[in-house]
Amino acid sequence: MPLLEAKALTKSFSEPGSSIEILSGINLSVTAGESLAIVGASGEGKSTLLHILGTLEPPTSGAVHIEDKLVTSANSAFFRSHKLGFVFQHFHLLDEYSVLENVMMPGRIAGFPSSKEKGYDLLEKVGLSHRAHFAAKQLSGGEKQRVAVARALFNDPPLILADEPSGNLDHNTAALIHDLLLSLTQNKTLIVVTHNLAFAKRCTRALRLSGGRVYEYRDE
Numbered sequence: 545m546p547l548l549e550a551k552a553l554t555k556s557f558s559e560p561g562s563s564i565e566i567l568s569g570i571n572l573s574v575t576a577g578e579s580l581a582i583v584g585a586s587g588e589g590k591s592t593l594l595h596i597l598g599t600l601e602p603p604t605s606g607a608v609h610i611e612d613k614l615v616t617s618a619n620s621a622f623f624r625s626h627k628l629g630f631v632f633q634h635f636h637l638l639d640e641y642s643v644l645e646n647v648m649m650p651g652r653i654a655g656f657p658s659s660k661e662k663g664y665d666l667l668e669k670v671g672l673s674h675r676a677h678f679a680a681k682q683l684s685g686g687e688k689q690r691v692a693v694a695r696a697l698f699n700d701p702p703l704i705l706a707d708e709p710s711g712n713l714d715h716n717t718a719a720l721i722h723d724l725l726l727s728l729t730q731n732k733t734l735i736v737v738t739h740n741l742a743f744a745k746r747c748t749r750a751l752r753l754s755g756g757r758v759y760e761y762r763d764e
C-alpha cells in the first residue's frame with residue numbers, strides 16, 4: 545500500500561474571463577520510507593502540487609489518498625494534524641511565541657496532551673535546546689528553519705512535506721537543513737520541493753515538474 549497516492553490531479557486557477565491550468569494530470573505513488581525530491585522552474589506549480597498533496601488545498605479534479613483513504617474537505621484537517629508535517633521556505637513560525645511553544649504547536653492544534661519533554665527532545669535533535677525560551681523572532685533564518693523542522697516532527701507524522709526549505713538560506717546553513725531533514729526523516733517519508741540539485745540527488749527519487757506534468761528527473 546502506498547503511503548500517498550495522487551490520481552489524475554489537475555489544478556486550474558480562474559480569473560475573470562480566463563482560466564489557466566497549472567497541473568494537467570499528475571499521477572504519483574509515494575511509498576513509505578521514500579524521500580522524493582520535486583524540482584522544476586519557478587512558476588511551474590511545485591508549491592501548488594505540494595499544497596494539494598498536503599491537503600492544504602483541493603485539486604480541481606483528481607484525488608489524493610493517504611494510507612489508502614481518500615482526502616476530502618471533511619477529513620483533511622485530520623490528515624494535517626495526524627499524518628503530515630510541513631516545512632516552508634519562509635519558516636512560518638509564530639514570531640512572538642517561544643521556540644518551545646512553536647515546536648509544540650501541532651500538538652496543541654491536534655488536541656494532544658502537551659509534552660514539553662518531547663519538545664525539548666526535538667530541540668535537542670536540531671541543536672537548539674539552549675534557545676527553547678527565546679522568542680522565535682530572535683533567531684537567525686537557519687535557526688528558525690531548524691525550529692520548523694522540529695515542529696513538523698512533533699506529532700510524529702509518517703509524512704513530511706517541505707517547500708524549498710533551504711530557499712532562503714546561505715549555502716552552509718542550507719546543507720545543515722538538508723542533513724537534518726534526511727536524518728530525522730529516515731523512518732518517515734519526505735516529499736521536498738527544492739532548487740538544490742545536489743540535495744535532490746541525495747533523495748531516493750527525484751521528479752521534475754514541467755508543463756503541468758511530472759517526469760523522472762535525470763541530470764540534464
Ligand SMILES: Nc1ncnc2c1ncn2[C@@H]1O[C@H](COP(=O)(O)OP(=O)(O)O)[C@@H](O)[C@H]1O
Nearest residue numbers: 557558566584585586587588589590591592593
Ligand atoms: N491562488 C492562486 N490564484 C491564481 N494563480 C495562482 C494561485 N496560486 C498559484 N498561482 C499561479 O500558479 C502558478 C504556479 O505557482 P506555484 O505553484 O507557486 O509555482 P512554483 O512553486 O513552482 O514556483 C503561478 O503562475 C502562480 O501565479
Ligand SMILES: [Mg+2]
Nearest residue numbers: 590591592707
Ligand atoms: Mg513555490
